[in-house]
Amino acid sequence: GYKDCFSRCYPDCRAKGNGKAFCNYTCFFECISVPAPVFPPAPPQAESSCSFECAKSSCAHLDPGTMQNFSRASRVLVNQGEASKGSISTTSVAVNNDKKLPQKIANRGAGRLVNVGLDQRKDSVVEIRTNPQEDSSLTPPSIIGTVINVRDNNTGSFERQQVEAGMQVEEKKESLAVSSSLDDLKNNQFSSSDNSNLTFQKGQDQFGNRVPANDQDSKQHDLAKIRIYGTGEAHMTQKRDELRNHQSMDQFVRSAVVGSACATTMSVHSGPPYQCTNVALAGHSGFSTQMSSAVENMSDVPAHSLPLGQESVVKEADGQQHQQQSLQMCEGIRENMVSSNASHLKSQVLSANNPSANVDVEPSQSSKVEKAPRKKKYDPDVFFKVNGKLYQKLGKIGSGGSSEVHKVITSDCTIYALKKIKLKGRDYPTAYGFCQEIEYLNKLKGKGNIIQLIDHEVTDKTLLQEVINGSMTVKDGRIKDDQYIH
Numbered sequence: 001g002y003k004d005c006f007s008r009c010y011p012d013c014r015a016k017g018n019g020k021a022f023c024n025y026t027c028f029f030e031c032i033s034v035p036a037p038v039f040p041p042a043p044p045q046a047e048s049s050c051s052f053e054c055a056k057s058s059c060a061h062l063d064p065g066t067m068q069n070f071s072r073a074s075r076v077l078v079n080q081g082e083a084s085k086g087s088i089s090t091t092s093v094a095v096n097n098d099k100k101l102p103q104k105i106a107n108r109g110a111g112r113l114v115n116v117g118l119d120q121r122k123d124s125v126v127e128i129r130t131n132p133q134e135d136s137s138l139t140p141p142s143i144i145g146t147v148i149n150v151r152d153n154n155t156g157s158f159e160r161q162q163v164e165a166g167m168q169v170e171e172k173k174e175s176l177a178v179s180s181s182l183d184d185l186k187n188n189q190f191s192s193s194d195n196s197n198l199t200f201q202k203g204q205d206q207f208g209n210r211v212p213a214n215d216q217d218s219k220q221h222d223l224a225k226i227r228i229y230g231t232g233e234a235h236m237t238q239k240r241d242e243l244r245n246h247q248s249m250d251q252f253v254r255s256a257v258v259g260s261a262c263a264t265t266m267s268v269h270s271g272p273p274y275q276c277t278n279v280a281l282a283g284h285s286g287f288s289t290q291m292s293s294a295v296e297n298m299s300d301v302p303a304h305s306l307p308l309g310q311e312s313v314v315k316e317a318d319g320q321q322h323q324q325q326s327l328q329m330c331e332g333i334r335e336n337m338v339s340s341n342a343s344h345l346k347s348q349v350l351s352a353n354n355p356s357a358n359v360d361v362e363p364s365q366s367s368k369v370e371k372a373p374r375k376k377k378y379d380p381d382v383f384f385k386v387n388g389k390l391y392q393k394l395g396k397i398g399s400g401g402s403s404e405v406h407k408v409i410t411s412d413c414t415i416y417a418l419k420k421i422k423l424k425g426r427d428y429p430t431a432y433g434f435c436q437e438i439e440y441l442n443k444l445k446g447k448g449n450i451i452q453l454i455d456h457e458v459t460d461k462t463l464l465q466e467v468i469n470g471s472m473t474v475k476d477g478r479i480k481d482d483q484y485i486h
């Protein structure tokens with residue numbers, strides 16, 4: 001007001017022939033009372049551009065009129081609370097290219113660190129979209145679900161940028177993994193991807209928004225998206241494996257297997273049903289296999305006192321090869337054969353095993369009974385019998401060059417792997433060599449990561465005698481009868 005007034009007054013005054021001092025004085029008093037002009041209120045600041053924590057400091061001293069000239073974006077810390085508000089709160093984040101935001105902004109509270117870096121672009125506007133399904137009060141921030149679309153003002157194209165919040169994602173996984181709820185973790189972590197991104201159609205972004213048909217970077221979008229979620233899945237797998245490794249594999253595997261095995265046994269096989277009352281695992285703490293392997297639970301009969309006068313039983317370590325051809329093989333077996341009360345013990349085994357089962361009982365000491373042909377009182381199609389103990393077949397696990405391995409279950413509902421080596425047709429030295437496994441596994445009992453031998457049985461008497469002797473005297477001939485090593 002004053003300025004305008006004075007600029008009009010002074011020239012007029014001078015034009016009338018007045019002096020400078022006079023005109024200054026006159027115009028001063030004339031214009032000093034002129035009220036100052038009332039300017040229209042400033043246009044509202046682009047709130048949407050300054051609504052994020054990261055941008056407020058930059059926007060505060062920016063002329064709103066220049067907001068359109070923002071270009072290169074940097075990392076933007078998105079306030080989760082704000083980001084979670086509303087439905088698909090699309091917000092343009094204008095970041096002045098000349099006023100670079102720090103490349104790394106500390107994660108504050110529930111803030112979200114988002115990489116909006118566009119080093120090669122200028123004059124672009126960054127749009128940060130938040131997942132409408134998120135509820136910050138209920139779920140942790142879904143980093144994965146946050147994607148940034150960057151529109152280049154020059155080209156009109158869009159480019160999906162990867163959310164760079166790996167550390168936060170890791171932290172979230174850790175915290176969730178502690179709950180051991182991996183499935184929940186996956187659901188939480190990737191629910192948005194399941195719901196949105198997996199159904200992502202060409203021409204749309206993960207929110208179902210249309211992407212311009214002339215989107216020249218659509219392939220890059222997809223690639224970026226795959227990278228995001230693929231990384232997440234990889235982390236998931238890793239976390240899951242880690243979690244499993246941290247658990248007791250024995251119990252993890254066994255309880256899972258045993259639980260179902262009982263049902264399988266009861267429903268599939270026609271033999272005498274075993275009563276699955278409990279899972280006797282405590283007695284096998286040294287059973288460190290992760291391959292559900294073992295042969296027999298002989299906790300009721302010490303291995304060193306087994307009646308090996310007739311048979312020996314073997315459990316096999318998967319893939320383990322015993323190639324030494326020492327004549328001292330099977331020492332463990334020989335030691336075990338010193339038992340003087342084999343028959344008595346075997347009777348105990350049989351009676352203690354499963355009285356209700358239809359097992360064949362050791363012939364009495366009368367010669368009459370001994371001469372009688374042994375008649376199996378159990379169904380060999382359903383059971384294995386090792387040292388008088390029955391193992392119900394649950395299925396074949398695998399086979400090797402010399403054997404076949406079966407999954408079996410005992411009367412106390414313990415799952416084992418039983419390796420059956422058929423001896424018929426083999427020469428004695430070869431069969432003798434199989435006994436090495438018994439020796440070695442006996443020596444390796446209690447060692448970590450080694451399959452534990454529970455029991456063993458060699459049905460061929462001649463071979464057994466050779467083993468007892470500790471030397472292979474029978475070098476010719478082959479085993480003719482149906483003999484086995486279990």
Ligand SMILES: Nc1ncnc2c1ncn2[C@@H]1O[C@H](COP(=O)(O)OP(=O)(O)OP(=O)(O)O)[C@@H](O)[C@H]1O
Pocket residue numbers: 289291292293294316317318319320321397398399400401402403404405417419451
């Ligand atoms: N303890 C076990 N638990 C689970 N599976 C097993 C176990 N032992 C063996 N198997 C399965 O049985 C297959 C054959 O076992 P293994 O290799 O011990 O037999 P093999 O007759 O000694 O073989 P080869 O003579 O070829 O060495 C294995 O490949 C594996 O699949």
